[in-house]
Amino acid sequence: MAAVKPRxxxxxxxxxxxxxxxxxSGVAEGKPRHDFSACIACAACAAACDANxxxxxxxxxxxxxxxxxxLFDCTHCGRCVPACPTGAMDVIEGAxxxxxxxxxxxxLFTLAECASCGRYYATNKEIExxxxxxxxxxxxxxxxxxxxxxxxPDCKRAHDAKAAGRRAAMKRxx
Amino acid sequence: xxxxxxxxxxxxxxxxxxxxxxSEAHRKRAxxxxxxxxxxxxxxxxxxxxxxxxxxxxxxxxxxxxxxxQERDRLQVDEARCTGCLVCALACPxxxxxxxxxxxxxxxxxxxxxxxxxxxxGLLRQKETGAxxxxxxxxxxxxxxxxPRCIAVCPTKALALVDEEMLETxxxxxxxxxxxxxxxxLRGGLPDxxxxxxxxxxxxxxx
Numbered sequence: 001m002a003a004v005k006p007r008x009x010x011x012x013x014x015x016x017x018x019x020x021x022x023x024x025s026g027v028a029e030g031k032p033r034h035d036f037s038a039c040i041a042c043a044a045c046a047a048a049c050d051a052n053x054x055x056x057x058x059x060x061x062x063x064x065x066x067x068x069x070x071l072f073d074c075t076h077c078g079r080c081v082p083a084c085p086t087g088a089m090d091v092i093e094g095a096x097x098x099x100x101x102x103x104x105x106x107x108l109f110t111l112a113e114c115a116s117c118g119r120y121y122a123t124n125k126e127i128e129x130x131x132x133x134x135x136x137x138x139x140x141x142x143x144x145x146x147x148x149x150x151x152x153p154d155c156k157r158a159h160d161a162k163a164a165g166r167r168a169a170m171k172r173x174x
Numbered sequence: 175x176x177x178x179x180x181x182x183x184x185x186x187x188x189x190x191x192x193x194x195x196x197s198e199a200h201r202k203r204a205x206x207x208x209x210x211x212x213x214x215x216x217x218x219x220x221x222x223x224x225x226x227x228x229x230x231x232x233x234x235x236x237x238x239x240x241x242x243x244q245e246r247d248r249l250q251v252d253e254a255r256c257t258g259c260l261v262c263a264l265a266c267p268x269x270x271x272x273x274x275x276x277x278x279x280x281x282x283x284x285x286x287x288x289x290x291x292x293x294x295x296g297l298l299r300q301k302e303t304g305a306x307x308x309x310x311x312x313x314x315x316x317x318x319x320x321x322p323r324c325i326a327v328c329p330t331k332a333l334a335l336v337d338e339e340m341l342e343t344x345x346x347x348x349x350x351x352x353x354x355x356x357x358x359x360l361r362g363g364l365p366d367x368x369x370x371x372x373x374x375x376x377x378x379x380x381x
Binding site for chain 1: 218228
């Protein structure tokens with residue numbers, strides 16, 4: 001029996017990620033550099049940032065997600081780099097702390113509305129990223145997941161519950 | 175083969191005992207104390223829904239860290255590896271991947287979150303907190319010797335573990351037929367139709 005599937009990162013994220021020698025933890029330290037074109041605003045960096053320099057705000061009126069990096073708070077610990085699934089975060093090693101830190105960097109991402117309930121549930125770039133990954137998969141389960149990425153998890157759960165109701169009704173009939 | 179926990183909405187009273195025992199059972203096994211099962215309570219239906227243990231698990235396929243793995247027939251999360259990017263939560267066709275924040279006591283950012291529940295769903299609110307997250311997925315209580323705890327604790331016996339034989343009796347040929355049909359629709363590249371087909375499919379599989 002095939003016991004455990006090996007743990008491998010997905011194809012897109014694995015590209016261009018190199019382990020950094022010379023650091024005991026494998027984490028390079030330095031001033032963070034953010035690549036907006038690669039960023040999908042998944043908020044993994046905001047969760048990894050202990051100093052709270054990277055923050056996420058949601059502007060529901062405009063339908064935007066605001067990603068901010070405030071170098072004033074940043075401790076150059078570099079923990080945002082391994083957390084990033086797309087390789088959008090990088091550090092400039094050896095860059096010192098500036099006396100007058102730059103203004104906070106703000107990036108705006110448009111939010112996607114759920115096709116079923118109309119609430120915001122993720123950024124458009126994040127959904128594109130998930131779609132691109134799912135299209136590489138051959139399995140029918142991935143195709144089904146690909147077709148349902150335009151719906152928020154709450155609605156998916158509600159549909160699943162309705163399906164459970166039909167399933168139970170059919171079991172009673174038979 | 176997929177074995178997973180299903181509930182009978184006709185019996186489910188929505189008491190939440192499964193959710194409580196789920197987080198408690200995982201806490202005892204030094205896993206994230208968050209519920210891996212959720213209750214849907216609408217006007218028409220009240221049911222507990224959880225992971226379907228898909229064979230070609232989409233959550234596993236999209237994970238950037240390789241933190242989700244499939245051991246025999248159950249999915250498990252390596253909580254130390256998970257960075258909480260929640261791409262798996264987006265990819266899951268059943269919405270059965272949940273973010274688990276350790277505790278709100280030390281949440282640093284946005285103490286007065288402006289993300290009200292009116293316009294944005296739970297995943298976005300989780301992002302705004304900036305708290306360290308790991309996702310949790312139903313692992314059929316892999317570390318408990320007596321199998322899934324939620325089934326044992328359900329007061330109305332609404333939960334059951336569906337296994338291969340039961341799926342057989344519920345019409346496997348129909349499922350395969352539905353999968354093929356939806357698959358053909360998807361490869362046809364009609365986004366709107368594919369969307370509808372996928373919903374039909376999830377209903378067909380559900381029966």
